[in-house]
Amino acid sequence: QSALTQPASVSGSPGQSITISCTGTSSDVGRYHYVSWYQHHPGKVPKLIIYDVSYRPSGVSNRFSGSKSGNTASLTISGLQSEDESDYYCCSYTSNSALVFGGGTRLTVL
């Protein structure tokens, strides 16, 4: 169960859009639509922002969107705001009946 691969950090200016990639294998991201994304502010509990690749829970801003192509899932945040500065993690169900997280991406809003 190797962690999914995410960039360690991304940055963008307010109002811009950024995309965070999450690369797995044909045994996890590429095989299942159970890909989710979590926002985790240090000192707080993680918050679900995308599930089943591209669905947003009630109450999550439509500035957050998700997609998948092959073994890579992506999270796009449009219209960046200062409160978006946080750590972001992808997560996927795997063929071993387990879940695996990505290594996490620190988003900095410049």
Added chain:
Amino acid sequence: EVLLVGSGGGLVQPGGSLRLTCAASNFPFSDFGMSWVRQAPGKGLEWVSGIDRSGSRTFYADSVKGRFTISRDNSRNTLYLQMNSLTVEDTAVYYCAKDVSWSLTHFDSWGQGTLVSVSS
């Protein structure tokens, strides 16, 4: 509002054991799968273990298989994680998390976390 309160963390020596508890309230506990997720200091989130709503199916990360045991008591609305043969690599904040389904998919509620420190 869903409430998950984790407890049982603390300082333990390498090779020791610890049992974490997660008390759940304000939702039908027996309808949902539950998991434990941890975050080591300065590291990312790591899924540790999950259990289906009835407790009949359990799931483990390779890193803890054979050492940790997840269980639940639906009559007490409580989730457990028995951790044996602890190593320094198990040092982390442990979160209990509620799945949106009866099994293992994704988590819509998290507990506040309980700190486990393994050190001599």
